[in-house]
Amino acid sequence: MKRRLFIATSIAAALCGCAPIGTALNDNPGFHHFLGLEGTLDAALLGNTDGLARQYSIADISTHFPVDSLPTPTSSSYERLLEDGFRTYSLLVSGAVDRPMHFSLSGLQRMAQQTQITRHDCVEGWSAIGAWTGVPLRHVLRLARPRRDARYVVFRCMDRDDQGTPYYESLDMAQAFHPQTLLALKLNGRPIEPDHGAPVRLRVPTQLGYKSAKWVAEVQVVASFAHLYGGKGGYWEDQGYEWYAGI
Amino acid sequence: MRYSSIVQRLVYRYALLTRLAHWFGAIAVAVLISSGLQIFNAAPYLDAADRSTPARRVLSIGSPAEGVGQTTLFGHTFTTTGFLGWGSDGVGGATARAFPSWLTIPAYQDLADGRRWHFFFAWVASLAWLTWLISSAVKGNLAEMVLRPSDLPKLWPMQAYYLRLRREPPPHGTYNPLQKAAYTFVLLVLAPLIVLTGLALSPGIDAIAHPLTVLFGGRQFARLWHFLAMVLFVGFAIVHIVQVATQGFFNQMRSMLSGWYRLRDHESVGP
Numbered sequence: 001m002k003r004r005l006f007i008a009t010s011i012a013a014a015l016c017g018c019a020p021i022g023t024a025l026n027d028n029p030g031f032h033h034f035l036g037l038e039g040t041l042d043a044a045l046l047g048n049t050d051g052l053a054r055q056y057s058i059a060d061i062s063t064h065f066p067v068d069s070l071p072t073p074t075s076s077s078y079e080r081l082l083e084d085g086f087r088t089y090s091l092l093v094s095g096a097v098d099r100p101m102h103f104s105l106s107g108l109q110r111m112a113q114q115t116q117i118t119r120h121d122c123v124e125g126w127s128a129i130g131a132w133t134g135v136p137l138r139h140v141l142r143l144a145r146p147r148r149d150a151r152y153v154v155f156r157c158m159d160r161d162d163q164g165t166p167y168y169e170s171l172d173m174a175q176a177f178h179p180q181t182l183l184a185l186k187l188n189g190r191p192i193e194p195d196h197g198a199p200v201r202l203r204v205p206t207q208l209g210y211k212s213a214k215w216v217a218e219v220q221v222v223a224s225f226a227h228l229y230g231g232k233g234g235y236w237e238d239q240g241y242e243w244y245a246g247i
Numbered sequence: 248m249r250y251s252s253i254v255q256r257l258v259y260r261y262a263l264l265t266r267l268a269h270w271f272g273a274i275a276v277a278v279l280i281s282s283g284l285q286i287f288n289a290a291p292y293l294d295a296a297d298r299s300t301p302a303r304r305v306l307s308i309g310s311p312a313e314g315v316g317q318t319t320l321f322g323h324t325f326t327t328t329g330f331l332g333w334g335s336d337g338v339g340g341a342t343a344r345a346f347p348s349w350l351t352i353p354a355y356q357d358l359a360d361g362r363r364w365h366f367f368f369a370w371v372a373s374l375a376w377l378t379w380l381i382s383s384a385v386k387g388n389l390a391e392m393v394l395r396p397s398d399l400p401k402l403w404p405m406q407a408y409y410l411r412l413r414r415e416p417p418p419h420g421t422y423n424p425l426q427k428a429a430y431t432f433v434l435l436v437l438a439p440l441i442v443l444t445g446l447a448l449s450p451g452i453d454a455i456a457h458p459l460t461v462l463f464g465g466r467q468f469a470r471l472w473h474f475l476a477m478v479l480f481v482g483f484a485i486v487h488i489v490q491v492a493t494q495g496f497f498n499q500m501r502s503m504l505s506g507w508y509r510l511r512d513h514e515s516v517g518p
Contacts, residue, residue: 006498013487022352026360038366051455065496110399119298119466124358126299127288127466129500206454240359240366246451247366 020186028054043244048174051070055206056117061188062128065120067195069169069214070159070235078215086199091140091183095154095221098145105199108185111135116180118205121211134184140219146173149223152233155202161235168245169213169224170233173202180205183216208245209238214216222227259420260514264382268375269503275372276484278364280477284346285353285361291345293474297465298510308332310343317397369445376438391518392423394431398424420517433483437476444473 025031081089091103115133126142141153153176159169175181182203185192192198197214211234225231230238237243257315261269261329269334292307294300307319316332336342337348337355348354373403383389401424407413409425416423422430446452447460449468463469491499495511502508510516 003496007492009475016275016349019281019349019352019354022278022364023354024279024355026357026364032363035363035367038363038370041370042366046451046455049455050450051451053450053454054460055459060297066299119450119453121448121453121466122290123362125286125470127297129374131253181321200305206450208450219461236359240357242362247455 030242032061033241039242039244042109042242042247046246047172047244050178051206053116053180055117055180056119056129058117058131060129061117061131064121065128065187065196066126067122068126069188069197070124070161070206071226072194073158073160073215075158075160081199082194089199090094091216092218093144093221094218095148096147097141097221098147098222099143100146101140102153103140105185107120108118108135108140108183108200113185114182116203116205118180119201120205120209123236123245130238131186131188132182133186133189134182134200135202136179137181137183137202138179141176141221144221146221150221151216152176152222152225153229154220154222154233155216156218156220158217165212165222165229167215167235168229169202169211169235170222175204175207178204178206183211183219204245206246207246210234210241211245256510257507258322258510259301259506260388260502261506262382262386262388264378265386265388266506267378268382272372272375272379275368276480278352278368279372280407280481281350281352282361282364282368283477285351285471286358286365286473287358288345288351289329289358289361293471294467295464295471296467299467306474307311308345314341316343369442373442376434377400379434388421391516392427392430393435394424394427395518398427402428418513418515420515424512429483429486433480437479440475441473441480443474444469448473468497 004062013205028233048050073144081168086105089105091105093101094104112135113133113138115131117129117131119127119129121127150173152172154169155169155171157169159167159168171181180203184197184201184203185199187193187196192201197216202211202216222228225233229235234241251487293304293305294303296303304319305321308317308327309317310333311317314328314333315326316328316330316334318327318331330347331345333341333343334347337347337351337353342356344356351361353360380389383392387463399418401419402419404413405419405423405425410418442461443459446456447463448466453466454461460466460469463472495509499511
């Protein structure tokens with residue numbers, strides 16, 4: 001009996017130890033950093049593959065597209081934009097470019113439009129299919145002519161969390177020039193609603209939803225994002241999520 | 248007692264790489280299950296569809312009210328307070344939470360860290376699996392383990408032995424027919440399926456390999472299969488651990504630690 005008790009106790013101890021040991025290791029900065037190797041490895045393997053996200057048909061479009069982001073901006077400047085139907089909205093393209101530019105909403109609407117029916121994959125696990133119409137980001141970037149030292153494109157947004165920290169995201173040049181990376185103006189044929197990021201929302205269908213920044217105000221081409229906010233290249237990245245969001 | 252059972256017939260059963268692969272794999276799988284439950288908690292439901300579709304919800308775990316946990320499986324709702332839907336938050340309180348803190352890594356709710364653990368140990372498990380596959384194929388262990396048509400008639404006699412309906416197990420080689428069936432299914436069917444359904448969840452993988460995601464019915468469906476494969480793996484792990492504990496624990500542990508296994512009467516070496 002003693003032998004059986006020993007066997008049962010050691011197996012039970014091994015199983016019960018799993019979660020507490022994991023949690024203790026998770027709180028160890030060195031080990032936590034070591035685990036981050038997976039993100040580096042996945043980005044190296046997949047970060048610059050040029051596959052296209054799957055296109056769906058109109059029949060596949062989700063009847064309900066969830067809203068799952070920081071709250072819709074309530075600032076007076078955003079309220080004013082809403083009141084005048086975004087006529088005074090201006091998208092700034094700045095940074096390491098030969099020609100810094102402003103794009104009005106109607107200016108973006110007059111450019112060649114692309115419509116993609118693609119699936120939006122949230123990091124939390126849900127997915128929704130929508131028809132997004134807008135201007136491929138590469139068309140806008142080509143007009144501004146990124147300089148030789150340009151490595152990343154940073155998207156500065158109008159939404160803030162409850163601490164006042166603004167949302168931002170970033171892509172490398174290859175991801176920014178991906179043919180499906182879109183400055184979306186319409187969802188399912190109608191101008192994007194405020195909750196979905198009006199008037200301009202980024203769409204990156206080859207990566208998780210947190211890359212598809214809402215309420216984009218500025219597209220800033222940079223050589224490095226290390227000096228921005230938490231230095232990890234995005235609002236959620238600064239909170240521990242992987243910069244490469246294809247997994 | 249026959250002479251053969253008195254003489255200790257020690258055989259070198261597991262190559263070093265196989266043993267390393269087993270223990271790295273075991274730790275990795277334990278981490279993958281608990282960090283996977285952490286990830287599941289961020290969207291605690293499973294849909295039999297490509298995109299999220301509440302009408303095709305197979306499983307959901309939630310908290311309809313403060314202090315109440317509910318699990319709905321195929322439309323049948325069960326109260327699961329204290330285990331599923333409502334329980335410990337891992338930092339001293341109670342909260343709405345699908346899987347409880349003692350089953351997840353980290354214990355508290357943190358999707359970013361759960362993903363970090365999951366994807367790191369997905370690499371560990373995959374490399375351990377590949378190491379095992381190559382080393383056991385080279386050393387001949389794989390051939391001894393794979394279920395063959397000639398093993399099928401022995402499956403029931405072996406089960407009858409475990410159920411004590413039969414005094415002696417059917418004669419067999421290194422592994423008995425039920426072990427062969429279990430190991431073949433888990434290592435050669437389930438393990439690859441878990442990796443593939445996991446990959447199918449990723450938009451970056453979907454973009455370079457549409458057929459993979461399509462094969463499983465889309466992203467949410469892949470999530471369902473990934474979860475189901477995990478449940479099957481847990482079922483295997485329970486049976487496996489019970490078998491190790493009851494079928495000569497010290498002999499079994501020694502063999503997976505040092506490689507040396509003491510054969511019993513009805514056992515021999517070979518396929």
